[in-house]
Amino acid sequence: MTFRSLAAHLPRLFALLIVLPAAADDLPPLPPADHAAWHAIGRVNTRGYNRRGMCSGTLIAPDLVLTAAHCVAGPEGDPxxxxxxxxxxxxxxxxxxxxxxxxxxxxxxxxxxTHTLDIEHDVALLTLARPLEVPPLTLGAAPAPPFALVGYHDLRPNRLSARFDCTGARDHALLRLDCPVRPGNSGGPVLVREGGDWRVIGVVSATNAQTSLAVPVDEWLRARLTRGSPYTP
Incomplete structure (x- = not known):
């Protein structure tokens, strides 16, 4: 589904997302010396008349960014x-x-x-206007703790925040993690360490005061990375 066909499906989007109380813990700031290792993670900025928005996103190919589907919805629910x-x-x-x-x-x-957001598939793939000169992160296999969450949020929008010790497990089709996140972390990666490298196994979607929910990487996304591969829901 492309952005042009979304308008009829988004009006109740924000009612579906779990609201994070202001008193909840947030991801701590990443030390400045560690930022260079995470250049593939960035901000997905939205601009418009009298409005600016921010999500997190991950470069998974030179010209492809993984983020959350609700990050490409406007304040009125329009794409x-x-x-x-x-x-x-x-x-x-x-x-x-x-x-x-x-x-x-x-x-x-x-x-x-179903004309409202199915949080189990809250994933979007952005194609950039040009390839970036940044090494992308790669997709991982089966998720297993410990998990890492890395991204930007509203309290510290100009630097990365991260946790590398999150626990969690599958909750139906989602990953439920014990690390709460904040607005802005949406679309950021869930990572696991495989063979010494951090790999992307999910996308942050929603949160409450104690936990966060993430969408695991599935075959639709893997097929998009190998354009032309079949996808069966």
Missing amino acids: VAPERLHFVAGWFGGNYADHSEVASYEVHPGAYR
Whole structure:
């Protein structure tokens, strides 16, 4: 499903997301010396008339960014036009590793099948206007703790925040993690360490005061990375 077909499916989106109380813990700041290792993670910025928005996203190919489907919805529930989206890789206090406008995007075909957000498929893939000069992160296999959460949030929008010791397990089709997150962390990666490297196994979608919910990487996303591969829901 492309952005042009989303308008009829988004009006009740924000009512479905779990609201995070202001008193909840947030991910602690990543030490400045560690930022260079995470340049593939960046901000997905949304601009528009009298409005700016922010989510997190992960470069998983030179021109592809993984984020949450609800990050490409406007305040009225309408889809955001690609030209209003911008990805800034490795953003840190005014500096960045690379950046690009968004040429187009797709949301998971199951995200709005019932005309409201199905949080189990809250995934979007952004195609950038140009490839970035940043090494992307790769997708991982079966998720197993400990998990890492890395991204930007509203309390510290200009630097990465992270936890590398999250526990959790599958909860039906989702991952439920014991690390709460904040607005802005949506779309950020859930990572596991495989063979010495951190790999992406999910996308942050929603939270409450104690836990966060993430969408595991599935075959739709893997098929998009190998364009032309069949996908069966």
